[in-house]
Amino acid sequence: MTEDFSINDVKNFMNANMTDKGYICTDDNNEAEITVALYYSEDSKWITIISDTFMFDEPNDAKKIAVPFSDKFHTYVIAASCIDSDYLMMNLINTSDGTDGFINVGDNYGMPYQRNTESLPWAKVITDYEAFLALINDNHVFAEEVFFSAAEMLDMNTEQCCLSTKMLEMVDVQKLVILKYKMDSASDNRPPKFEIPRFNLMPCKIGRSHCVSVNNKGGSSKGIAVQFQGDYIENDELTFEDVVFEYRQNGERITVPIKLNKYYPPEGKPVLWWYDKDFIIPPAVNPDIPQLKKMDLEFEKEFGIRFTPCGNSRKTLDVKVFIYPLDNPKGSACWYVYKGHKTKRNYIDSHNENWNRSHLSEAHRAEVMLSPDDFDLDD
Numbered sequence: 001m002t003e004d005f006s007i008n009d010v011k012n013f014m015n016a017n018m019t020d021k022g023y024i025c026t027d028d029n030n031e032a033e034i035t036v037a038l039y040y041s042e043d044s045k046w047i048t049i050i051s052d053t054f055m056f057d058e059p060n061d062a063k064k065i066a067v068p069f070s071d072k073f074h075t076y077v078i079a080a081s082c083i084d085s086d087y088l089m090m091n092l093i094n095t096s097d098g099t100d101g102f103i104n105v106g107d108n109y110g111m112p113y114q115r116n117t118e119s120l121p122w123a124k125v126i127t128d129y130e131a132f133l134a135l136i137n138d139n140h141v142f143a144e145e146v147f148f149s150a151a152e153m154l155d156m157n158t159e160q161c162c163l164s165t166k167m168l169e170m171v172d173v174q175k176l177v178i179l180k181y182k183m184d185s186a187s188d189n190r191p192p193k194f195e196i197p198r199f200n201l202m203p204c205k206i207g208r209s210h211c212v213s214v215n216n217k218g219g220s221s222k223g224i225a226v227q228f229q230g231d232y233i234e235n236d237e238l239t240f241e242d243v244v245f246e247y248r249q250n251g252e253r254i255t256v257p258i259k260l261n262k263y264y265p266p267e268g269k270p271v272l273w274w275y276d277k278d279f280i281i282p283p284a285v286n287p288d289i290p291q292l293k294k295m296d297l298e299f300e301k302e303f304g305i306r307f308t309p310c311g312n313s314r315k316t317l318d319v320k321v322f323i324y325p326l327d328n329p330k331g332s333a334c335w336y337v338y339k340g341h342k343t344k345r346n347y348i349d350s351h352n353e354n355w356n357r358s359h360l361s362e363a364h365r366a367e368v369m370l371s372p373d374d375f376d377l378d379d
Contacts, residue, residue: 005073007040010047011177013072014038022286023181030249032180033285033297035165041157041175046078048160050168055290056081059115062091063100070095076125078154080147082162083108088143089115092122099124105136106143126153183286192281193218193331194323197298201351202368203337204309204316209242212321212335213304220283223326225275226305228260230318233270238315240307245276247303255306279303281325314376317344344377 014036015025026032039048054065062079070077070093080090087108092101101121119136123129135149147161159171168176194214204210226245232238244255260272285297304323309316317337324332338347348370355368 004075007038007047007177009073010038010049011179013069014049014051014179017068018179018181022184024184026180026182028182029180031182031282033183034181034289034293036179036181037163037165037168038177038179039157039160039163039171039175040177041159041172044157044160045155046157046160048163050163050165052165052293053289054079054081055292056089057290062089062102063093066091066093067095080162082144082147085142085144088146090147091115092125094124103136105140105146126150127155128153183283190218190284191328191331192216192221192325193328194325194333196333196335197302199335199339201337203370204319206309206311206313206316209306209308211246211304211306212323213246213302214323214333215284215298215302216281216325217284218328218331221281221325221327222279223275223277224279224281224303225273225324225326225329226258226260227322227324228272229269229320229322230315231269232312232315232318233262233272237312238319239310240272241310243274243305243307245274245303246306247279248300251300258305275326277326314374317347317375317377344375345372348372348375 018025018034018036023034034052036052037048037050039050049069056062056065056079062081066077066079069075074096076092076094076099078090078092080088082088087104087106089105089108090103092099092103099121101118102115103119103122104115104117117136119133122132126132132150132153135146140146144162148158150156151158151161159175163171168178193216195217197213197215200210200212228240230238240260243258243260245258246253246255248254258274260274262270263273264270282301285294285301287294289297305321309319320334320336322332322334338344341347341350352369355365358365360368
């Protein structure tokens with residue numbers, strides 16, 4: 001509740017809180033990792049705070065989220081979450097007088113959110129407590145209906161109920177303050193180090209597009225290189241068409257056509273390679289943020305190469321792709337389809353065994369099974 005503080009006070013508190021966690025403010029949507037929105041309106045006694053960092057995974061998480069705000073502003077705070085319209089929880093906290101009122105509505109299907117309902121503390125902020133009790137004890141098709149219906153009893157605008165950072169376009173933008181944060185790269189002195197987030201277990205196919213993408217698990221850097229290795233390069237037994245470098249910016253996929261150049265090192269066999277000395281490698285995603293947000297950010301920060309093999313299909317198991325930061329070549333990520341197997345034949349045997357255990361139809365299974373006779377196995 002907002003008797004003795006302003007929206008700017010809340011904004012400053014959020015900025016200080018995020019700074020303590022290693023974040024700095026940014027106006028660049030492409031750099032932003034965390035979004036916080038503050039909703040305020042003259043016809044409401046409440047300010048709503050929505051953040052990517054708020055997660056309700058354990059029964060006491062709501063209280064942990066609410067307490068710092070109540071401590072700072074000496075007021076009532078409601079921490080609320082609605083799970084798939086089936087379950088609503090609302091925790092009313094005021095550390096000044098010990099208020100801790102927890103309400104459950106709906107079925108949480110065994111998820112670890114539920115605490116024993118303590119509705120009496122809500123009488124301190126509800127204009128009609130008996131009507132509120134009837135509301136929370138009634139049957140509801142959608143659990144969030146309770147929050148919307150309770151808004152008037154709380155002197156709260158209904159737009160404030162059950163918001164998330166992905167729903168901000170649904171409310172009046174004039175009532176929002178949007179804050180965006182990124183990790184302070186100056187505090188991360190680790191060298192860049194790449195990892196492949198989803199390892200493609202199918203070999204390249206002639207005439208079909210194939211992609212190898214990486215995430216950075218280290219600090220930010222500048223400059224990237226891609227290298228293809230294999231015996232097929234020297235005599236052009238395999239070549240690659242429609243080669244593009246891919247990354248995402250502001251939620252959109254960017255594709256940059258590139259040319260792989262053949263390079264003969266002083267020692268060893270020729271390779272195909274490409275580099276961009278100016279590409280800014282984004283820093284690793286903070287591993288401590290909520291898992292769903294972490295997955296979204298890692299997907300957004302992926303980058304890699306897409307290519308279409310042409311030529312001798314017997315050589316497709318030989319394709320090896322390295323993606324590495326120019327500042328730290330040892331931080332490279334490498335893809336080749338039989339990685340993790342001693343030989344190509346071992347890979348084929350394991351591949352076929354796994355697909356034989358699948359529930360695919362015979363016709364579909366036949367499309368993915370591999371024959372050793374179709375490849376140069378070198379054994």
